[in-house]
Amino acid sequence: MVYAVVRAGGRQEKVEVGTIVTMDRIKADKDGNVELAAVLLVDGDKITSDSTSLANVKVTAEVLNDLRGPKIVIQKFKNKTGYKKRQGHRQELTRVQVTGIA
Template identity: 40%
Template sequence: MFAVVDIAGQQFKVTEKTKYYVPLLKAEPNSEIVFDKVLLYGDDSGTKIGAPTLNDVKVYAKVLEHTKDDKVIVFKKKIRISYKRKRGHRQQLTRIEVTKIA
């Protein structure tokens, strides 16, 4: 059983009892959240495709923690001009565990 869910503008293929890193969500750790923008649902009996979403399928998840991704270095240089810029960025993420697809 799997579902394709729209979480914070990104699409994720999720299955039950699996952990995922998603963009930062406004939810407290150890709280339950429900994703109702399910675009596709599949199980043994077949596949349902939403137009654009499925109204009768929801994905329930538990927020485990808020964390940051690995640092990404942005380095700019122009030769013979003595121009160098080095910047770093760490994207904020939320780790969730999908508990149920119903």
């Protein structure tokens, strides 16, 4: 069983071939593929975590679609001063499917 832990936006995700991951918006090349940086690689009993060996590891993924996350409402209020502020935010996301770990 081969899997890798990759850097996906500001987080780390455990991925195998065929895994679908939602991460912060990233740009794809003209074919719709991206390369993710590996942090850890597990190949059966062999675990690779040093940076020199991980420089040779390529985790490729195909961009499925771009989407937006759920709306988050931010409200600020200060008592007795009449100060109220309301704003919203929707995170830009990309859904990718891992196609290879080499």
